[in-house]
Amino acid sequence: MIDIGLTHIALSVSDIEQSIAFYSTYASMQVVHRRLDAETGVSVVWLCDRTRPFVVVLIEIASVHPILSPLAHLGVGCKSREDMERLCQIARHEGRLLSEPKDSGYPIGYWAFLRDPDGHTLELSYGQEIGLKLES
Incomplete structure (x- = not known):
């Protein structure tokens, strides 16, 4: 089956474990995929609440500039x-x-x-x- 439509949003995070804990607590999301990106060496996690085929992708980087703030x-x-x-x-x-x-x-x-x-x-x-x- 091929995914179509809106499937994910990607967010940069500075501490992937803190972000997993936050979205687990407040959005009932759990890790459904985890990897160390072969090209960049950064940690990548997909979180899902398992209610629909949609994930929040967390990409761990050193310096984060929030893109979803205040109204976004x-x-x-x-x-x-x-x-x-x-x-x-x-x-x-x-x-x-x-x-x-x-x-x-x-x-x-x-x-x-x-x-x-x-x-x-x-x-x-x-x-x-x-x-x-x-x-x-």
């Missing part, structure tokens, strides 16, 4: 408002919460921005209904 972001839908609030509490405690959760009503829902270890922005949300919109 990855968005993750949470299974409940309570789960999102739990994750925001962890992020608050870790100093990763960029914006407090806010309810913006339909179609945006309840959302908050977090900062990953390299300054890229991750949005947690509940109630955006993107999947439902695509089904209708």
